[in-house]
Amino acid sequence: MALLLLLACGPAAGSIPVNPSSSADSVGAESSTDTPTTAAESESAGSATDETEASETPTRAPRPTTDPARVDELAIQRYQSQGWQTDFSQRSVPLSEIFSGGPTRDVIPPLDDPSFVSVSDADAWLGPKEPVILFELEGDARAYPLQILIWHEIVNDEVGGIPITVTFCPLCNSAITFDRRLDGVVYDFGTSGNLRNSDLVMWDRQTESWWQQFTGEAIVGELNGKKLTFLSSTIVSWEDFKTFHPGGQVLSKDTGFNRTYGQNPYAGYDQIDLPPFLFRGQTDGRLLPKERVAAVTIGEVDAAFPFSTLEQERVVNYKVGEQDLVVFFKPGTQSALDGRLIAESKDVGSTGIFATQVDDQMLTFKIEDDRFVDHETGSIWNLLGEAVEGPLSGTRLTPIVHANHFWFSWGAFKPNTLVYQGQQG
Known part of the structure; x- marks a missing residue:
């Protein structure tokens, strides 16, 4: 499995080493702060040692510290040495x-002021079943192809007059859109180069706070505890986007970066029973790690x-908390x-x-003749909750913010999740 190329999104693809063991814990070993000696000084010191301490047992290297405060202290030193100006005194997680995903800050480059092309132009390079993130606001419909997002992970954009950020974490299959106000x-x-529960940790350029993509919450820095607003978006096939929004706009491959758009640097990663990459701890065994789940949070219920x-x-008619909802599933993406x-x-x-x-x-739904x-x-x-035929034609159901995550990641952040067992469950 070619995971050594997972995050190779720098100037030369494949040039960035991925080290799963690189983490805040990896700085736990107390490193020496002694000034290096010259060869002459070493020889002189060695002579003195031979005369006075020849019989002493050599000291062992210090054990890695397990003290949480010391681990965090060493992590802060490491991050500051990398140029971070983040206020590390404010944090809600240890x-x-x-831990590091391999690349450093913005080596996986976010897209700012992105360019867009028409549906007809994008049709030349997008396959009919290729996945795109669909976001629509005030009649402004955009498609963000995952063949581009897989290399950039973040797009800072403005749609319908609202500044948004469209995000995709390949390791968790998490496509989430936020209002960035x-x-x-x-x-x-931008991308911090760090992960938590295998999920993208973003950073903002204004305060250098660190944000958990999965939750939209700042977890380190000046804005610690602040939360972004989730916006409803969904992954659909390219042919469905064309059908739903023939006049929509599509994120252009003309990004200013040299990437092999259309290729997947994570080939084979979503095999359902494989353990996740760069993930610590036990996965929730109720489902296989990389089972995709359509996941929602309604109030306090996941x-x-x-x-x-x-x-x-x-089709699933269900009630989560106090909310009656329907889940539609359509093959073809x-x-x-x-x-x-x-x-x-x-x-x-x-x-x-x-x-x-x-x-x-109150409506209930079924599948009939596909x-x-x-x-x-x-x-x-x-699939977008729009009535296209019948007495309610033109009516739109209210979308509920959801995402299609890998189960291991959703279970890590939402351990008390209710898992739908099927009509017989």
């Missing part, structure tokens, strides 16, 4: 939980719908993390999750 300030995000079950049922060429990778499907109330009516149909009116709906 620094020992954060906070308390009247617009923040610009829920996960396994793709293996959704593929069989196609390829994995970005399977074959070396994304356009030739396996079909993993796409999901949509929506509130089921329309005005004063279409999403509501029981109450017989209207036909698409």
Whole structure:
């Protein structure tokens, strides 16, 4: 498995070593601060030692420290030596939980002020089933192909007049979109080169605080404890995006960086039973580590719908907390993390999750002739929760923010998750 190239996104692909053991703990060994001696000084010191201490047993190298405070202290020294101006005194997680993914800050380069092309132009280089992140606001629909995001992980953009950041962590299969405004300030995000629970740790250029992509929360720095607002986005196939938004815009491959867009540097990574890469601790054994789950948080309740079950049922009517919702599953979207060429990778499907109330009516859904149909009116709906035929044609269900994560990552951050067991579960 070619994981040595996982994060090789620097000037020369494959030139960046990935060291899974590189972590805050790796600085736990007390390093010597003595000034190096010259050869002459060493010889002189050796003579004195021979005369006075020849019979003494040589001292052993110091053991790595396990004291949490000392581990964090050494980690701070290391980060500061790398040029970080982060306020490390403010943090909500131990620094020992954060470790290097290999590259340093912004070696995986985020995209700022991105360029876009038309659907017809992008059709020349996107395969029909290739995955794209779809985000739409105020009639402004954008597609962010994962064949580009897999090399950049973060896009700082503005859509519908709102500054957003579109993020993708390949190791967790986490595609999440945020409003990047906070308390009247617009923040610009980059890749820190660090991970926690195998998930991308972002940083903002304004305060150099560190942010957990999975939760949208600042975990180290001046903004520690602050949370970004999640925005609804979803992964769909390119052909579905074209159908839904023929006048939409597509992130251009003209990024200013030399990358082999369309190729997958994580080939074979999403094999469902393989252990995750750069992940510490035990995975939640209720599902296989890299089972994809459509995951939601409603209030204090977390829920996960396994793709293996959704593929069989196609429609799930469910209640999470106090929220009635429906989960749609549609085959026809390829994995970005399977074959070396994304356009030739396996079909993993796409999901949509929506509130089921329309005005004063509560709807329930079924799959019929490969279409999403509501029981109450017989209207036909698409993957985006839009009624395209029937009495409710033109109506849109309210989307519920969700993402299609690998189970190991969702389980690590959300250990009390309810796992949907299927209609017989």
